[in-house]
Amino acid sequence: MSTAEALAMSPASFVAEIDGLGEKTAKKLIWNARDALGMTDFTAAAEINENVETITTGSQGLDHILGGGVQTGKLTEVFGPFKSGKTNLAHTIAVTIQLPKSMGGLDSSVAYVDTENTFSKEKIKRIATRFGLDPLKVLSRLYHSRIYSSDHQSQMIQKTENLCKTRNVRLIIVDSLMALMRNEYVGIGMLARRQQVLNNMIHGLSRIAETYNCAVLLTNQVATKMMGMFAADDAIGGNIVAHGCHFRVMFKTKGFSSNNSLKRRGVIVDAPDLPPEECEFYITSAGIADTDQVELHVGNAKIGVLDIETLYEETGIGAGDDGDDGDSDDVPSTASLTSVKGIGKGTAEHFAKQGIKSIENLLAAQPEDLASKIPGVSSKKIRDMQQHARTLISS
Ligand SMILES: Nc1ncnc2c1ncn2[C@@H]1O[C@H](COP(=O)(O)OP(=O)(O)OP(=O)(O)O)[C@@H](O)[C@H]1O
Numbered sequence: 001m002s003t004a005e006a007l008a009m010s011p012a013s014f015v016a017e018i019d020g021l022g023e024k025t026a027k028k029l030i031w032n033a034r035d036a037l038g039m040t041d042f043t044a045a046a047e048i049n050e051n052v053e054t055i056t057t058g059s060q061g062l063d064h065i066l067g068g069g070v071q072t073g074k075l076t077e078v079f080g081p082f083k084s085g086k087t088n089l090a091h092t093i094a095v096t097i098q099l100p101k102s103m104g105g106l107d108s109s110v111a112y113v114d115t116e117n118t119f120s121k122e123k124i125k126r127i128a129t130r131f132g133l134d135p136l137k138v139l140s141r142l143y144h145s146r147i148y149s150s151d152h153q154s155q156m157i158q159k160t161e162n163l164c165k166t167r168n169v170r171l172i173i174v175d176s177l178m179a180l181m182r183n184e185y186v187g188i189g190m191l192a193r194r195q196q197v198l199n200n201m202i203h204g205l206s207r208i209a210e211t212y213n214c215a216v217l218l219t220n221q222v223a224t225k226m227m228g229m230f231a232a233d234d235a236i237g238g239n240i241v242a243h244g245c246h247f248r249v250m251f252k253t254k255g256f257s258s259n260n261s262l263k264r265r266g267v268i269v270d271a272p273d274l275p276p277e278e279c280e281f282y283i284t285s286a287g288i289a290d291t292d293q294v295e296l297h298v299g300n301a302k303i304g305v306l307d308i309e310t311l312y313e314e315t316g317i318g319a320g321d322d323g324d325d326g327d328s329d330d331v332p333s334t335a336s337l338t339s340v341k342g343i344g345k346g347t348a349e350h351f352a353k354q355g356i357k358s359i360e361n362l363l364a365a366q367p368e369d370l371a372s373k374i375p376g377v378s379s380k381k382i383r384d385m386q387q388h389a390r391t392l393i394s395s
């Protein structure tokens with residue numbers, strides 16, 4: 001710890017852990033630091049410096065319901081069922097924070113605490129290209145940590161403070177907050193201990209957010225709870241997470257088939273000064289967006305609205321699965337398939353992995369079955385492709 005602000009905002013027990021410091025000395029140091037910083041005076045409300053900045057989520061709808069985007073100085077929790085888009089949002093905002101302020105970013109770096117091993121460099125590169133940023137520069141300003149236990153998670157959360165101080169980190173992402181704890185602390189007997197660990201993490205993050213005017217995005221899973229006669233999804237982690245987070249957004253897949261559609265809904269569940277609004281957004285290969293098509297920028301200039309498959313081809317960025325290195329040597333030739341309207345190189349590679357390697361294979365496929373295995377392709381789209389394939393064969 002090296003700044004007076006950090007000292008002033010730390011609990012005495014935390015400072016007393018430093019070798020040779022008793023609780024009494026720690027408290028004295030903290031009180032002195034607060035005096036030195038003017039934190040022991042009351043301030044006329046007119047003079048309160050709010051200095052809130054926002055980071056765009058990639059979707060104007062989501063930004064709107066969040067009051068402009070993810071806010072600095074505060075904790076934002078996004079919870080929802082699996083496949084609802086939480087990790088996609090985490091990836092998108094890890095890029096948009098790096099945009100200049102005029103484009104919805106903070107021109108700053110990001111710390112990414114990855115507890116589920118779902119971080120993908122390829123996805124980051126695609127999102128960077130979408131926003132006209134240099135993918136390699138974006139990766140070099142993203143500090144990633146793969147987490148293996150909840151204790152490791154606590155340790156790395158504490159370490160993010162150093163990144164805020166030295167590397168201009170203004171956003172900390174934890175994806176996901178509870179995944180490891182949920183497995184390590186099983187049963188009612190472990191609950192008190194689990195909540196204590198969680199409490200320390202949330203308070204630690206809150207203090208860092210406030211001290212460095214840094215945004216914090218936490219993703220969380222849900223469990224189905226019975227509320228009287230009704231079953232409803234609720235975030236896990238109980239009151240400590242719910243009360244510790246300033247903004248709480250729920251992502252829903254309900255009403256859309258999460259296999260056939262990448263449309264999602266976001267709902268503000270709790271916010272200090274925002275109405276309980278909701279919005280719709282899409283998951284695309286290049287992150288969260290308002291539609292299933294994304295705009296392509298070169299530098300600041302928008303050069304058009306392109307289908308994601310065209311984006312792959314235009315930028316030469318690999319369209320493999322997440323985590324793929326973009327090398328498609330192992331994928332058989334799909335040249336004939338790509339002559340079908342709606343099938344770009346990316347989709348053709350997805351098709352090939354499902355055994356659809358030729359126009360004949362495509363015509364023999366069951367649209368519903370195939371759509372359920374390919375992200376972003378609906379059964380209707382497959383029927384359209386089959387229709388076009390038939391005209392190609394007959395022409
Ligand atoms: N490259 C891609 N193009 C289009 N859609 C994709 C792509 N990658 C993932 N998806 C879709 O995104 C959804 C998964 O989103 P995400 O990983 O953000 O969910 P999550 O809320 O983090 O889920 P979990 O609770 O399992 O971590 C899936 O429906 C998947 O089909």
Ligand SMILES: [Mg+2]
Nearest residue numbers: 086087116118
């Ligand atoms: Mg996830």
